[in-house]
Amino acid sequence: xxxxxxxxxxxxxxxxxxxxxxxxxxxxxxxxxxxxxxxxxxxxxxxxxxxxxxxxxxxxxxxxxxxxxxxxxxxxxxxxxxxxxxxxxxxxxxxxxxxxxxxxxxxxxxxxxxxxxxxxxxxxxxxxxxxxxxxxxxxxxxxxxxxxxxxxxxxxxxxxxxxxxxxxxxxxxxxxxxxxxxxxxxxxxxxxxxxxxxxxxxxxxxxxxxxxxxxxxxxxxxxxxxxxxxxxxxxxxxxxxxxxxxxxxxxxxxxxxxxxxxxxxxxxxxxxxxxxxxxxxxxxxxxxxxxxxxxxxxxxxxxxxxxxxxxxxxxxxxxxxxxxxxxxxxxxxxxxxxxxxxxxxxxxxxxxxxxxxxxxxxxx
Amino acid sequence: xxxxxxxxxxxxxxxxxxxxxxxxxxxxxxxxxxxxxxxxxxxxxxxxxxxxxxxxxxxxxxxxxxxxxxxxxxxxxxxxxxxxxxxxxxxxxxxxxxxxxxxxxxxxxxxxxxxxxxxxxxxxxxxxxxxxxxxxxxxxxxxxxxxxxxxxxxxxxxxxxxxxxxxxxxxxxxxxxxxx
Numbered sequence: 001x002x003x004x005x006x007x008x009x010x011x012x013x014x015x016x017x018x019x020x021x022x023x024x025x026x027x028x029x030x031x032x033x034x035x036x037x038x039x040x041x042x043x044x045x046x047x048x049x050x051x052x053x054x055x056x057x058x059x060x061x062x063x064x065x066x067x068x069x070x071x072x073x074x075x076x077x078x079x080x081x082x083x084x085x086x087x088x089x090x091x092x093x094x095x096x097x098x099x100x101x102x103x104x105x106x107x108x109x110x111x112x113x114x115x116x117x118x119x120x121x122x123x124x125x126x127x128x129x130x131x132x133x134x135x136x137x138x139x140x141x142x143x144x145x146x147x148x149x150x151x152x153x154x155x156x157x158x159x160x161x162x163x164x165x166x167x168x169x170x171x172x173x174x175x176x177x178x179x180x181x182x183x184x185x186x187x188x189x190x191x192x193x194x195x196x197x198x199x200x201x202x203x204x205x206x207x208x209x210x211x212x213x214x215x216x217x218x219x220x221x222x223x224x225x226x227x228x229x230x231x232x233x234x235x236x237x238x239x240x241x242x243x244x245x246x247x248x249x250x251x252x253x254x255x256x257x258x259x260x261x262x263x264x265x266x267x268x269x270x271x272x273x274x275x276x277x278x279x280x281x282x283x284x285x286x287x288x289x290x291x292x293x294x295x296x297x298x299x300x301x302x303x304x305x306x307x308x309x310x311x312x313x314x315x316x317x318x319x320x321x322x323x324x325x326x327x328x329x330x331x332x333x334x335x336x337x338x339x340x341x342x343x344x345x346x347x348x349x350x351x352x353x354x355x356x357x358x359x360x361x362x363x364x
Numbered sequence: 365x366x367x368x369x370x371x372x373x374x375x376x377x378x379x380x381x382x383x384x385x386x387x388x389x390x391x392x393x394x395x396x397x398x399x400x401x402x403x404x405x406x407x408x409x410x411x412x413x414x415x416x417x418x419x420x421x422x423x424x425x426x427x428x429x430x431x432x433x434x435x436x437x438x439x440x441x442x443x444x445x446x447x448x449x450x451x452x453x454x455x456x457x458x459x460x461x462x463x464x465x466x467x468x469x470x471x472x473x474x475x476x477x478x479x480x481x482x483x484x485x486x487x488x489x490x491x492x493x494x495x496x497x498x499x500x501x502x503x504x505x506x507x508x509x510x511x512x513x514x515x516x517x518x519x520x521x522x523x524x525x526x527x528x529x530x531x532x533x534x535x536x537x538x539x540x541x542x543x544x
Contacts, residue, residue, distance in 0.1 A: 009384075009391050009399070035403060120403075181426045182384065182399035184391055268427075275425030351429040 006187045012146070012178040013038035015153040015185050016082065016108055021048040023157035024193040025106075026077035027055040029068040031087060034120040035176040036110035039082040052193055062087040066094030066107070073098060073105040073169075074220045076199040076206030078160050082108035084176075085126050086117050088134075095169055096135025099237075100222025102205075104163035106156065107141075108172045110179035113345035121345025122176030124267060125319035130173045131296040131326070138234060140241050142170040142248065143295040145266040149183040157188055166244055167205065173295060175318065177268035177347060250293035251302060255281065259288030261360065262306050264327050265316040266292050268347070273316045276353035287357065295323070303330035312336040312364035314357055318347060336364040365395075365420050367505050368428055370445055372413035373437025374461075378492030381518070383414035386496065388514035389506035390418035400426040411440055418505050433503065435495060439463060456498055456541065465544070474502065476541050482533070489526070490533035497537020508534055 010018065016039050020028060030040045040058060048054035059065040065081040072079035083091065088109045098105055109130065113123035130143045142162050144155045152174060159170040194202065200210035207218040224230040255277060256262065265273040270291040280287045290306060292299050303326075306313070312335050315324040324339040331337050340356035342348045369386075373379045380401050390397040400415045415431075417423050433454045436442040438461040449455050451470045460479035478494035481487075487494075500508065508531070515530055 007391070009388050009397065176403070177400065177426065180401060180403045182387060182397075183423075183426075184397060272425040272427055275428070278424055347427055349427055349429040350425055 006189075008185055008187065009182050010149055010153075010185050011038055011180055011182050012149045012152040012174060013082075013110060013180070014042045015149045015187075016156060016172070017042035017046065018187050019153040019156035020080060021046060021052055021054055022188050022190050023160060024052070024078060024191040025054055025080055025156070025160070026193055027057070027068075027072050027079040028081065029057045029059050029065040029072070029079065030081045030083065031059050031062050031065055033084045033087045035112055035122070035179050036082050036084045036108070038179070039108065039110075052190075054193065062090040063094065066091035066098075069105045069107070070094055070098055070101075070103055073103040074101070074206070075208040076194075076203035078104075078106075078164075078194070080106035080108065080156075080160075082110065084110050084112045084120075085114050085123070086112075088126065089129070092129070092135040095141065096133065096137055096139060097222045098169045099133065099135070099139035099141060100137060101220045102167040102237075103169070103220060104160075104167055105169050106159045106163060106172065107169060108174065111173065111175040113343070119345035120176070122180075122268065122318060122347050123343075123345060124173075124175055124269060124317050124341075125322070125343075126173065127295065127317065127319060127322040130171055131298070139237060140168075140244075140296050142166070142168055142244065142297075143173050144170065144250075145173050145293060145295050146178055147267050147270045147291065149178065149181065149185045152178060153185050153187060157191075162248060164203070166240060168240070168244070173267070175268050176345075177271075245297040248294060249297050249299045249302070251299040252291045252293060254289040254291070256288030256290060256306070258286050259309075260286040260311050261357065262288050262290055262310045262313045263316055263353070263357070264290045264292070264303065264313055264323070266295060266323065269316045269318050269341075272348060272350055273353055276350040276357065279350060279354060280357065285357075292323075298326050300326075300330050303327055304332075307331040307334045310335065312338070312360045314353075314360045315339045316348065316353055316356070317341050319343070336360060338363065365418075365505075366423075367418050367433065367503060368431050369416045369418075369433045369435065369499075370413060370428075370431045370448070371416065371435045371437075372411060372441035372445055375412045377412070377437050379412045379437065380414050382492035382496050383416045385511060385514045385518060386416050386418065386499075386506065388518055389510040392510040392513050393506055395419060395506075396421060396423050398423045398426040411438065413441065413445075433499065435499060437461060437495065442466060454502060456495070456502070458495065473544050474498065474541050475544050476537070478537060478540065481536060481540055485536070487529060487533055490530050493530045493533035494537035494540070497534035498541035500534065501538035501541050
């Protein structure tokens with residue numbers, strides 16, 4: 001039975017903060033930026049250091065935040081940061097280090113329009129950066145795309161679970177719509193923070209001085225100057241990524257059983273597309289929604305199957321066309337694929353999506 | 365039941381908090397709700413608006429092309445959102461800031477004298493609650509009782525002495541709305 005006090009009306013950003021405390025997060029390091037500042041603000045208001053002992057630091061910059069994450073994650077602590085697009089751009093070096101050194105951690109990106117400082121309005125234009133690593137080298141991170149305030153709350157714990165299971169950074173790729181909107185949310189139950197002993201048991205790799213058997217075993221670094229060893233390490237990473245692709249794909253479909261056309265969209269764009277589908281269905285048009293929840297690993301097999309079943313696919317994303325390349329890769333030219341998006345912080349409305357759908361129909 | 369509302373006006377008129385209280389009251393009644401603000405430069409002065417949806421069923425998009433009801437509290441808001449009211453929908457405006465009145469004939473327009481009444485009764489702080497009263501008279505989406513509960517939850521405790529004044533404003537708002 002859910003406690004009445006656990007059901008709240010919260011902004012997506014506020015939900016992230018509440019969920020972090022409740023899932024036993026050890027530390028948050030961040031720097032304010034619109035449209036995600038409520039994460040840090042809410043944490044400051046809730047003062048978790050007085051209750052669970054979770055540390056909250058307003059760092060001097062995003063670069064500092066991500067390096068605090070590198071250090072905290074290296075000791076096996078559940079640590080996180082959050083920012084918005086220009087801030088996450090600054091963090092890319094640190095994320096690549098974490099990927100190379102196999103340090104788990106959570107990065108929340110509440111996206112705004114770019115490039116550069118861009119705008120403070122919502123956007124999904126960091127898709128490529130998030131799903132292709134973003135920093136240097138051959139690496140991936142797990143990317144989860146919430147489409148509601150509830151998922152903002154739920155994905156915090158899920159991200160930590162995956163990050164520690166695979167020793168990999170995980171990202172919640174949200175945007176200004178989901179971060180700023182308020183919805184009903186049922187908060188997860190409290191889970192205690194892990195003790196040092198538990199970390200020693202669960203994370204034998206952690207550099208925390210516990211479970212230390214022989215000197216050197218807890219050396220955490222992304223640097224290796226011997227190419228032969230470095231290639232092995234890269235192959236190990238690639239094998240890990242293959243396992244993640246095999247086991248961790250998540251997606252959701254709606255009204256696809258009889259669909260002649262498919263909309264593929266994630267996050268807030270999926271919500272708006274769902275409304276467009278409601279209107280289209282009322283007119284008797286058979287349209288369904290495929291929503292990737294993990295953007296990396298991308299649901300390739302599933303999209304490939306739909307390419308055999310539907311007449312055309314419309315990719316709706318609030319950018320100039322990024323996920324559409326992943327979809328086209330899966331479709332292999334078998335059916336028409338169109339992309340629709342708005343730029344510069346403008347969020348498409350359901351009518352515009354319906355117009356794009358009509359264009360797709362003319363094409364197929 | 366599903367009601368899709370846009371509330372729009374000047375920053376400082378209490379547009380966002382009025383929407384929040386409506387959404388919170390909906391939550392109290394076990395309904396699905398969403399509250400989507402324009403959080404950009406609008407919030408820093410100029411016009412502010414918020415989309416509120418209260419529904420028996422899960423809500424798809426928090427962003428809409430058209431609305432069942434538009435509440436417009438200044439001229440730019442009326443100009444922008446009049447066209448986005450669904451046919452046979454409602455437009456509520458406060459007379460004070462409006463020079464050019466609504467022109468559409470396929471919707472029903474309602475006028476309120478909320479600003480004037482609030483000023484007369486020295487209750488300017490509750491201006492938005494007069495307007496909310498008008499909306500609830502037209503569409504009893506949530507009960508006044510639950511609005512009061514929502515206010516109790518959202519207002520900091522140091523302002524709880526203002527609760528009776530807010531209730532009075534809601535009830536008065538119900539009296540001062542009329543179709544044109």
